[in-house]
Amino acid sequence: MLRAPFSDKEHQRLIQLAANWRSLLAFDDGAPKLADALEVFIAAYRQRSPDQERLHDEVVFQAGVYRMGHWALVKHFIPGVTDCLDNFGSVLPKYREAFKRRYEAEGNLSVEAQSQLLKAQYAMIPNRRDPYRHEEMKRRGLVTADGIVPMGVKEALALIEREEAQAETLFTIRWAVV
Numbered sequence: 001m002l003r004a005p006f007s008d009k010e011h012q013r014l015i016q017l018a019a020n021w022r023s024l025l026a027f028d029d030g031a032p033k034l035a036d037a038l039e040v041f042i043a044a045y046r047q048r049s050p051d052q053e054r055l056h057d058e059v060v061f062q063a064g065v066y067r068m069g070h071w072a073l074v075k076h077f078i079p080g081v082t083d084c085l086d087n088f089g090s091v092l093p094k095y096r097e098a099f100k101r102r103y104e105a106e107g108n109l110s111v112e113a114q115s116q117l118l119k120a121q122y123a124m125i126p127n128r129r130d131p132y133r134h135e136e137m138k139r140r141g142l143v144t145a146d147g148i149v150p151m152g153v154k155e156a157l158a159l160i161e162r163e164e165a166q167a168e169t170l171f172t173i174r175w176a177v178v
Contacts, residue, residue: 006048011046014041014045017038020111021035022035025066025115026070026118026121026122028122029069030069030070031066033065033066036062037062040055041059
């Protein structure tokens with residue numbers, strides 16, 4: 001693509017890719033920088049700028065940053081995740097089947113549905129930039145002792161709501177006693 005003449009079809013494909021990255025990438029910490037880098041590259045591609053190669057390298061770099069940041073987040077909050085992978089980084093069949101039973105019982109998830117599922121899972125990580133919250137997550141039952149998230153989003157939300165309702169009830173009882 002960098003050495004080939006400008007193609008309107010390729011240009012349109014890049015524009016669609018940038019839009020998809022903006023809306024579908026689930027790890028929101030790195031997605032904006034990655035999409036921004038791609039959009040700058042697209043503009044250079046359209047203008048046939050001599051900076052295309054350097055800007056392409058920036059897209060590749062930001063993709064690596066995104067991937068490593070995402071992977072670091074997953075490994076930190078779900079430390080046993082590597083136990084679910086084979087030597088090549090592919091999910092082991094038993095875990096793939098468990099995912100299908102839990103999330104794809106009604107059929108395969110679309111790319112948009114997968115993105116929403118991941119975004120919801122990330123949203124469940126309380127203050128994910130603070131590693132000290134891991135103990136609180138264990139106390140609340142959102143992760144097991146070895147760091148595995150044992151439930152889906154609905155179950156975790158229900159647990160949080162129950163805990164908050166119990167705390168409110170205790171507060172009301174204590175207030176009534178005083």
